[in-house]
Structures are given as C-alpha cells and as structure tokens.
Amino acid sequence: MDRESTRAGGRIAAAVSAKLLDAAHSPARGTRLSVVIGRWLALTFAVCLVTGFYSHLLQDPSTWPGVTFSRPAWLYAVTQSVHIVAGTVSIPLLLGKLWAVYPELLRWPPVTSVLHGLERVSIAVLVSASLVEVTIGVINTFQWYPWPFPFRETHFALAWVILGSLLIHVAVKYPKIAAHWRGSRAASAPEAGRARRRVLALVGTAAVAAFVGTASENVPAVRALAVFTPRRPGRGSQGLAVNRTAEAAGVALPADAADWRLRVVVGERVSEFSLAELAARPQAERSLPIACVEGWVQDAAWGGVPLAALLEAAGASAGDVVVESLERAGNYRMTILPERFAWDPLTLVALRLGGEPLSLDHGFPARLIAPGRPGVLQTKWLAELRVITGGKA
Ligand code: HEM
Ligand SMILES: Nc1nc2c(c(=O)[nH]1)N[C@H]1C(S)=C(S)[C@@H](COP(=O)(O)O)O[C@H]1N2
Numbered sequence: 584m585d586r587e588s589t590r591a592g593g594r595i596a597a598a599v600s601a602k603l604l605d606a607a608h609s610p611a612r613g614t615r616l617s618v619v620i621g622r623w624l625a626l627t628f629a630v631c632l633v634t635g636f637y638s639h640l641l642q643d644p645s646t647w648p649g650v651t652f653s654r655p656a657w658l659y660a661v662t663q664s665v666h667i668v669a670g671t672v673s674i675p676l677l678l679g680k681l682w683a684v685y686p687e688l689l690r691w692p693p694v695t696s697v698l699h700g701l702e703r704v705s706i707a708v709l710v711s712a713s714l715v716e717v718t719i720g721v722i723n724t725f726q727w728y729p730w731p732f733p734f735r736e737t738h739f740a741l742a743w744v745i746l747g748s749l750l751i752h753v754a755v756k757y758p759k760i761a762a763h764w765r766g767s768r769a770a771s772a773p774e775a776g777r778a779r780r781r782v783l784a785l786v787g788t789a790a791v792a793a794f795v796g797t798a799s800e801n802v803p804a805v806r807a808l809a810v811f812t813p814r815r816p817g818r819g820s821q822g823l824a825v826n827r828t829a830e831a832a833g834v835a836l837p838a839d840a841a842d843w844r845l846r847v848v849v850g851e852r853v854s855e856f857s858l859a860e861l862a863a864r865p866q867a868e869r870s871l872p873i874a875c876v877e878g879w880v881q882d883a884a885w886g887g888v889p890l891a892a893l894l895e896a897a898g899a900s901a902g903d904v905v906v907e908s909l910e911r912a913g914n915y916r917m918t919i920l921p922e923r924f925a926w927d928p929l930t931l932v933a934l935r936l937g938g939e940p941l942s943l944d945h946g947f948p949a950r951l952i953a954p955g956r957p958g959v960l961q962t963k964w965l966a967e968l969r970v971i972t973g974g975k976a
C-alpha cells in the first residue's frame with residue numbers, strides 16, 4: 584500500500600469512528616458515571632478477592648496453614664456466602680460499567696502512544712478476565728461444568744489476573760479518580776445529570792435485585808426471594824440439602840453395615856472401630872453448619888464421637904489427618920484436615936443427624952463434620968483416618 588492510500592484508509596476509519604461514536608452518544612456517559620459504577624465494582628471485586636482467597640487457603644491447606652480458622656464455626660459459611668452474593672452483584676455492575684465505557688472501543692486511532700497501548704491492553708485483560716470469572720462462577724453454582732478446564736484452578740488463576748490488571752487500571756486512572764473525589768469535576772449540564780442518574784438507578788436496581796435474589800437463600804423467612812440460586816437449604820434427605828447423593832458418588836450401602844470398620848492409622852499402628860464400637864464411646868452433640876462452596880448454608884444437629892478423643896484412643900496426640908471416603912473416585916473422596924481443625928473439640932465423626940442415624944446420602948455409616956470448613960471438605964462415607972506428621976506428633 585502506498586502512503587496516499589494509507590492516509591485515505593485512515594481518514595475513512597476516522598470518519599466511521601466518528602459516526603459510530605455519534606450513534607453511541609449518550610449524555611449519561613462521562614467520567615462521573617464511570618467512576619461511580621467503578622467504585623461499587625471495586626468494592627464487590629475486593630470482597631470477592633478476599634473471600635475467594637480465603638476459600639482457596641482452606642482447600643489448599645499446604646499453602647498457608649496458619650491463616651485458616653476453625654472458629655468461629657460459622658466463619659466460612661459467612662465468607663463464602665458473601666463471596667457468592669458479591670460475585671452475583673458484580674454482574675449488573677460490570678455490565679453497567681461496560682455500557683458506560685464501550686464507546687472508547689470505537690475511537691480512532693485506537694492507540695495514540697506506547698503508554699496508551701499498554702493501558703488499553705490492561706483494560707482488555709481486566710474486562711475479559713472479569714467476564715469469564717463471573718460467568719464460570721455462576722455456572723459452577725449450578726454444578727454444571729460445560730468446559731474442559733478445571734473450575735477451581737481457572738477461577739483462582741483468573742483472580743490473580745484480575746487483581747493485577749485492576750491495580751494497573753486504577754493506577755493509570757488515578758488522576759481522574761482523585762479529581763472526581765476532590766470534587767473538582769466539571770459541572771455537567773442538568774440534562775446530563777438526569778440521564779446519568781437514570782442509568783445509575785437502573786444499574787443500582789439490578790444490583791439490589793441480584794443481592795436480594797442470592798442473599799435471601801440463607802434467610803429462611805425470605806427464602807422464596809432467592810430466585811438466582813439453584814438449591815434450597817432444607818430440601819433433601821433428613822431436611823438437609825444434599826449436594827452429591829450416594830448414588831451419584833457411586834457409594835452403595837456396605838452389604839452389611841456390621842462389616843464396616845473405620846480404620847484409624849497412627850504411624851505403624853492401625854486401629855479399627857465398628858459402628859457399634861463408635862456408638863458405645865462417649866457421644867457429643869454439636870450444632871454445626873454445612874457451608875457449601877456454592878453459597879448455601881444450613882445448620883444441622885450432629886451427633887457422634889469427638890474426633891480428638893478417637894485419635895487419642897488410637898494413640899495420636901497431634902498432627903494433620905488425612906480423611907478418606909468409601910467413595911472410589913471423585914475429587915472429594917479424600918481431604919487433609921489440618922491439625923487446628925482435627926483437634927478442635929467441636930469436630931466430630933458424626934453418626935447421627937437430627938437424632939437419627941445418618942441417611943446414606945448424608946454419609947452413613949459415618950461422616951466428618953468440622954467447624955469453619957467448606958462443605959466440600961466435610962467428607963461423607965468415612966473409611967479411614969490417617970494421622971500424618973505435620974503437627975507436633
Ligand atoms: C471478581 C469476581 C470474583 C473473584 C475475584 C473470585 C475469586 C475466587 C477465588 C480466588 C476463589 C478460590 C478458588 C480456589 O479455591 O482455588 C473462588 C472460589 C469460588 N468462587 Fe469466585 N470469584 C469471583 C466471582 C465469583 C462469582 C460471580 C461466583 C458465582 C456466583 C463465584 C463462585 C465461586 C465458587 C462457587 C467458588 C468455590 C469453588 C470451589 O471451591 O469449588 N465467584 N472465587
Ligand atoms: N465423600 C464425599 N463427601 C462429600 C461430598 C462428596 O462428593 N463425596 N460432597 C461434599 C459437599 S460438596 C457438601 S456441600 C457436603 C454436603 O453434605 P450433605 O449432603 O450431608 O448436606 O458434603 C461433602 N462431602
């Protein structure tokens with residue numbers, strides 16, 4: 584292409600860009616709208632990042648064992664419910680923010696300097712990572728995995744990408760944000776102000792609807808409003824929601840429950856406990872929540888043997904515990920219970936739920952129930968507990 588036609592091409596692109604910008608024009612748009620929605624979005628994203636990283640540390644206790652807590656017992660129920668609510672509220676905010684700034688995509692020339700180019704790349708990364716993050720998050724709460732990559736690892740990696748590109752974005756825009764906060768913004772025409780308030784009211788209403796439609800899931804009196812969540816705590820075997828049934832997990836009732844043994848391995852020493860032996864030991868009753876990673880929470884009355892007492896009977900006095908299920912395959916057939924959780928006096932090898940023996944779907948013959956843990960790590964259908972050194976053993 585010669586120079587003349589390049590210039591002609593540039594002029595055409597600029598003219599098309601001007602037309603498109605004209606068509607996309609709205610008096611509501613401007614720094615003010617972007618900053619106001621951006622501020623709400625920064626808040627919900629920050630909440631998602633903090634609560635999400637906490638969930639990750641619980642699931643990956645080897646990374647940073649000191650910062651996960653078994654008390655208060657409802658801690659994870661709160662952090663993860665807040666995660667799902669803040670994540671869902673982010674969706675209308677994100678859409679509002681994109682509406683506020685998308686004409687920038689139509690501007691010609693697209694890049695005016697190296698710095699400007701870098702800024703645009705960081706925004707492209709932020710926007711695409713955010714859209715994928717919230718989309719897979721929501722789809723995951725419906726326990727639907729239509730993609731070929733693992734949800735948790737992808738969601739976690741994207742959280743870092745979001746954090747990095749968000750920091751760059753805020754740093755680059757800092758002068759505009761600070762000017763807005765100092766109140767030195769240009770006075771806008773009354774018409775523009777009205778238009779902006781209409782958009783903010785719409786985005787705000789959608790955000791409140793997203794909040795109510797998810798947060799109400801865990802408030803029994805208003806549960807009917809939880810239109811955006813897939814499950815209902817309270818509906819399921821023994822009045823407690825079931826995430827994965829015994830059938831789905833491929834666990835069949837032991838041919839004879841009398842043949843079942845819970846193995847407790849401490850070093851070379853292996854102890855075995857039958858259901859009758861466990862039931863004959865001193866029992867404890869605990870009210871502890873199932874706090875599913877997908878955001879539903881339900882308190883339940885568990886009865887069984889305190890884990891610490893059982894470990895002591897098997898010869899242990901400290902250490903992390905590997906917990907294995909009768910389930911043959913699946914991500915949750917095994918979990919590591921860090922020392923702080925294993926030796927918490929609230930932690931049970933539960934045999935009963937609401938005074939009745941556990942149903943098969945809730946983990947018969949025995950399941951783990953510990954305070955402050957994601958539901959997904961509350962292993963059902965126990966087969967073996969293995970104390971590993973990692974503690975003071
Ligand atoms: C900016 C938005 C978000 C960020 C930064 C974020 C971040 C995170 C992080 C870091 C984790 C821990 C992952 C791990 O254990 O490795 C997590 C877990 C999770 N997030 Fe998000 N998240 C966001 C939005 C959402 C949304 C919108 C939903 C759904 C409504 C969602 C649902 C979940 C679920 C269900 C888990 C638990 C995954 C599991 O353990 O199986 N997230 N999130
Ligand atoms: N062995 C095993 N235990 C498991 C699961 C599983 O798939 N396999 N699912 C977990 C999940 S995701 C949750 S939320 C809780 C739910 O317990 P509940 O079905 O008794 O309500 O059990 C957990 N325990």
Ligand SMILES: [Mo]
Nearest residue numbers: 875876958959
């Ligand atoms: Mo779960």
